[in-house]
Amino acid sequence: MSRKSPRFEQGPIRPPNEARSLLLRITRNCPWNRCRFCPVYKKRKFSLRSVDEIKQDIQAARDAADRVRELSWKLGSSGRVDDAVISQILSSPEYSDSFRSVALWMYYGTGACFLQDADNLVMPTADLVEVLTFLKEKFPEITRITTYSRSRTIVRKSVDSLTRIREAGLDRVHVGLESGCDAVLKFMQKGVSAAQHIEAGKRVVAAGMELSEYVMPGLGGRDLWREHAEDTARVLNRINPHFIRLRSLRVPRRVPLYEDLVSGRFRMQNDDQLALEIKVFLENLEGITSTITSDHIMNLLPEVAGKLPGDKQKMLAVVEQYLKLPDKQRLIYRVGRRGGAYESIRDLERDPATYAKISRLVEEVAGERGPEGLEEFIAELADRYV
Ligand code: SF4
Known part of the structure; x- marks a missing residue:
């Protein structure tokens, strides 16, 4: 007789480099939800989840992992999640999507866990610490825990609180910096200033966590592209995050910014202008040791990647090569x-x-x-x- 497969809640997105992480939903949607360029959580209401509810989900994920292991023994794979085990799970309709995601996570063996959705540091510190402690207890095999958060939320937490959260297990925070230019941040209704971005970034680093800052090439449009590139570099120079990840602007019909595109209030950079903007951005990054990635599918030049300061010229050469074609x-x-x-x-x-x-x-x-x-x-x- 088949037992019902354990299931738990998962959110809609994760950063590209967390594709093979265990995904657990800690809050639902985005508490801000007003950024004009963002398509993700529009029309969905933010809610905190109770600690009990999250713990139940973690337990369900644990049960799923144990069931996968059990199946592996049954199939003669000695507890390993190999091709035979994963194809059996993926081809059988009896397993839920969340169960399959646990099986895939075990198959990839990354040991990484990403907490969804958009801004989990909005949780009271004590609750988040309790959740992280429970997660580490149930999944000792997890080697890295990461999440998204907003700078505006982070500046409401002291370095002490952030340190407690790090000690409980949170290793890395992904922040949507997008721009370090106040005029761009205001136009896009990001709800945060360049000064707050700097303060938030410094606090995360001071608390001993890794910091990953997302930058959005193109967000200044044709009118503010240079300020956007230069100010964003200036802000990052003050923070020195571990990672700078480029994710270029696109404006589908469903985002509020589309109205500005149609009305002419916002004029989009074309690909060649974008390349020039990235060149100016890279040129202005000074005195930092961040690793830059362009692994998002929306980026024109994925080869703009490397570690500062050593790889700066190599990255600039990629842009030059494109512009000279x-x-x-x-x-x-x-x-x-x-x-x-x-x-x-x-x-x-x-x-x-x-x-x-x-x-x-x-x-x-x-x-x-x-x-x-x-x-x-x-x-x-x-x-x-x-
Ligand atoms: S804070 Fe992030 S998730 Fe929320 S609306 Fe802005 S870009 Fe989207």
Whole structure:
């Protein structure tokens, strides 16, 4: 007789580098929810979850992990979650999605856990400490616990409180910095100032946690791009976070910023302008040791990645290389990248068949829709990922 598979709640998103982490939902949605560029939690109401409820979910995840292990023994895999175990679980309808996610987490063996949703430091410190302590107790095999939070929320916590949270098990906080320019932050209704970003970042670092700051190239639009690039670099220079992650702006119809795009209040940077903006941003990063990543699918140049200060010139060279491409190749790279075929400028030379295919597509679209239509086509390709 089959037993009902344990299930627990999971939220809609996690950072790209947490794709293989165990996902547990600690709060629901976003307590701010007003950023004009953000599509994620709109029309969904924020709520705290009670400590008891979260503990029940952690217990359900533990039960799921134990069941997976049990199944592995039954299948002759000696407790390991190997291909045979994972394919049995993924192909059987008796298991819930959350159960499968635990099995996949064990299969990947990352040991990482990401606490969802948008701003978990909004929880009272004592509650969060209790949850983290319980989680570590139930899952001694977890080696890293991370979460999202907002700078505005972090500045309400003392370094002492943040230190208690770190000691209870929270290793890393991902913060949506987006911009260090006050005019951009205000226009986008981010609900935080550059000074608060700096203070929050410093507190997280002082508490001994790792800090990952998300920056949004393009958020200044054509009018404020330079201020956005320079001020964001200045703010990061004051914080020196462990990680700076680039995640470029896209504006799908469902975000409030789309209205500004239509009315002309906001003018979007095109890909070439964006590359120049990233160059100015990188040039202005000084005296810090952060690791930069561009692993988000919405980024034009994923190769802009490395550790400061040593890799700064290498990253700048990637942008220069893109800007120096002949017009036709730059266009082919953009279509290839936005369409998901290219991950590197070097891909232009690696695969002549793909190059020829994209080249024909560019000619066809330009012939049918003209240069503006081609730009729209590239934007449509990019927006599929938002
Ligand atoms: S704080 Fe984050 S999740 Fe909330 S609306 Fe802003 S960008 Fe979206």
